[in-house]
Amino acid sequence: MTQQEIRKILIANRGEIACRVAATARRLAIRTVAVHSDVDARARFVAACDEAVSLGGAAPKDSYLRQDKIIAAAKATGADAIHPGYGFLSENAEFAAACAQAGLVFIGPPASAIAAMGLKAESKRLMEAAGVPLVPGYHGAEQDFDLLAAEAERIGYPLMIKASAGGGGKGMRIVEAHEDFAENLASCQREAIASFGSAAVLIERYVQRPRHIEIQVFGDSHGNYVYLFERDCSVQRRHQKVLEEAPAPGLGAARRREMGEAAIAAARAVGYVGAGTVEFIAEPAADGDIDFYFMEMNTRLQVEHPVTEAITGLDLVEWQIRVAAGEPLPLHQDELAIGGHAIEARICAENPDNDFLPATGRLDVFRLPEHTAFAVNGNGVRVDSGVREGGDISPFYDPMIAKLIVHGATREEALARLDAALAQTHIVGVANNVAFLRRTAACRSFAQADLDTALIRREHDALFGSERPFGLPFAVTAGAIVAHIVQAERALANADPWSHRDGWRIGGPVTRRLLIEHGETADTAAFTPLDRDSIRLGIGDATHLLTLNGADDIALDGRPLHVATYRTGELFSVFAGSGSAAVRLADPLAHAGEAETEAGRLTAPMPGKVVAFLVEAGETVAKGQPLAVMEAMKMEHTIKAPIDGTVSELLYGIGDQLSEGAELLRLEPLQKAE
Missing domain, CATH: 3.30.1490.20 (ATP-grasp fold, A domain)
Incomplete structure (x- = not known):
């Protein structure tokens, strides 16, 4: 391949990868063009690029999967190349070929390599011929x-x-x-x-207690190949990754080299060019190391590539651009080395307590730890995100909000840095997995590197049980809410003294009571001002001294606490270094008449499409029996019967789109025998 100058890149993707490509391109003095759907018109990644072109639509099939519109946008803006990111068209051989036919550089492997590795069965036959171990x-x-x-x-x-x-x-x-x-x-x-x-x-x-270990490979158009070591991606839910780290704990140097050479053999077998990932399933070996088997090759950059960048000090997107322009690989294998340990946590809009059901909504609060945008800095924290505070998480795309990447000299240092950074990540307005990530990183199996793809299931009690860590004691939560209310009322009184609501009365202050709902419980917090900065806080039979030390600093019974409290209507979200809590300030009068029965109704838990009904009208079902299957955010979700009953009516057809809360079917309770 002759060298081709790339002056402008169209980014055929959305979210944090588009932001990442734009930042690297800017450093290389290359302009970028964002393409976006109607839903993403004001998204952060659009603002990160030099130009933007609307693809229209909302669903991927109407926007990010429209090859014709994307190529037309590239031609119209004078782009020299298209970066496909990951997801959507990044592993589409037809799209890669169409780019080449249009005279555009596809920043990825040739269409032939994508096609060869795109079908798992065919790729396994190729790997068998190349001598790569198979399950x-x-x-x-x-x-x-x-x-x-x-x-x-x-x-x-x-x-x-x-x-x-x-x-x-x-x-x-x-x-x-x-x-x-x-x-x-x-x-x-x-x-x-x-x-x-x-x-x-x-x-x-199915390999028992498997680990998921993948090798980052790179090839160029001059026949050079290197592997940039491995990532352990064993911690998964619903077969999707939660935490990734590099290097893989417990992997010996000889086996690392063996896996790397096998990965290069896989890439060489299909004439691979650019960044790719060869994924292996691994299990304990008789010699105390691991045995490994080829699983698949991802013919693109991976979501978890930042951990490889952290331990190698390289910018893989820059490598992609240089290789696509016809340059040879910047380094040879003997020039690559591992430095320290890195961990990535995927922060997603989902509810871990409800089988990780994806969530949608507005990011009312999105506060991040101090970090550098696209490279590890002195304190070893990096955040990649394509959204911003005030933006929406829509039902049309992947629910990932951000990636939090930390780097340390050792795994122990990286773990400590990860916990501290997660504690400083505040998200309000949409269900998310930040607290779950803290629990997962702190659980015995992950802390001790006892890794396999069943880790979350094995650690169920620590992650989902009633004694799980990183919740806040009710007294701390109540104290933070009282402090927030008092300070907000003082700010209002400074502007309008007649609006002062501190409970002052002739003859002494009044005691005020708040009914706070937390989980399935509601408790009363009574508070009485003692002086300007001291409040008596009563919870049940216990009395505490609450001291206001500043906007985010309080003390409870003399113990200093740094808290961040956010209010949205009746909802309060409280964050502290030791944990977080989301509660509701109950006002029974405000909800009088809202307790009508919902018996007999089964509603969609989120926006999605009906893909299957597993029962028919008139059928008797048992509690927990699957009733229907919906597809949302690229995943299937099974709706199960909450009670024993009889299906009286199916209200939609296969393929119908439902909004969140739409009544899907009617289920009548079974009548108990007299």
Whole structure:
């Protein structure tokens, strides 16, 4: 490939990766063009670029998946190249070929490499020929149900069904026993068709206590290849990554080299150019190290690439641009080394307590720890995000809000830095997983690097139980709320003395009471001003001394506390270094008449599309029985019966779009025998 000057890049993606590409391009004196949907018109990543072009629409099929519109935008703005980011069209061989045909540089591998690795079954056959270790399984083209069922019996249970054209954790199911095979196969195929347009699957032995270790590889158009070491991505929920780190704990130098060379063999087998990731499933080996098996190759940059950048000190996006321009790789293998340890936490709009159901809404508060935007700085904290305070998390795209990356000299130092940074991350307005990430990073298995893909399930009590860490004692929460209310009232009184609401009376101050709902409980906090900065706080039979030391500083019984308290109507969110709490200030009069029964109604938990009804009208169902399947934010969600009952009516059809709270079906309770 002859060297080609790249002066302007169109970024065919959204969110934090678009921000990241724009920042690197600016440092290289390259202009950038953002393309965006109608929903993203005012998004942070659009403002980060030099120019912007609207693709219209909202859903990806009407915007970010429109190859014709994206290429037309590149031509209209005079772009020389297109960076596909990750997701959407980044692993679409047809799009890569279309870019080349239009005279545009595709900042990624050639279309032939994408096609070769795009189908899991075909890629496994290629890897077998290249001598890369494989998990025993069925990777054939024949997809007849009886054949697949027979192959499942041959492989043995438990096993894994995977969409052949899949990626990103979608179209995957673990099957524990023979009787569960048909249902899981059907579900996997539905998700595969929705996500990738193909129902083809492969079946593999399910490795017990597997680790997910991937190798970052890079190739250029001159035949040079390097591996930039590994990332451990074992901590997952719903087959999607939660925490990633580099290097992989416990991996010996010899096995690291062996895995790296296998990854290069995989890349060389398909003539790979650019950044790619070869993913391996690993399990304990007899020699105390690990055995590893090829899983798939992601023919793009990965979401978790910042941890590799942190330990190598390299900018992988810059490497992508230089290689796409025809330059050779900047470094050889013997010039690469690992420095320190890095961990990335994916901050997502989701509810961990409700099976990680994605959430939508407005980011009323989005406060981050001190960090540098795109490179690790002296205090080792980096945040990549494509959203900003006041923006919306829509139902149309992935629910990731930001990536928090920390770096330290050791894993222990990185863990401490991660906890401190998560404690300083304040999000209000949309359900999120920040507290869950703190608990996960602090749990015994992760702290001791006892890693496998079942870690979250194994640590269930520590992550979801009643004694889980990083919640705030009610007294601290109540004290923070009282302090917030008092200080807000003082600010108002300074502007209008007649609006002073501190409870002053001739003959002494009045005691005020707040009913605070936290979880399934409601408790009363009574407070009485003693002087300007001291308040008597009563909770049950206990009495505390609350001292106001400043806007965010209080003391409870002499113990100093730095808290941040945010109020949205009746909702209060309190953050402290030791944890956080979200509560409601109850006002019974304000909600009089709102307690009408909701019996018999089953509503959509979030905006989405109906992909399947698993019952019919008139059918009797048991509590917990699956009733319907919805698709939202690129994932399937099963709606289950909350009670024993009879389905009286299905209110929508397959393929219908529902808004959050829309009545999906009616379920009548079973009448108990007299």
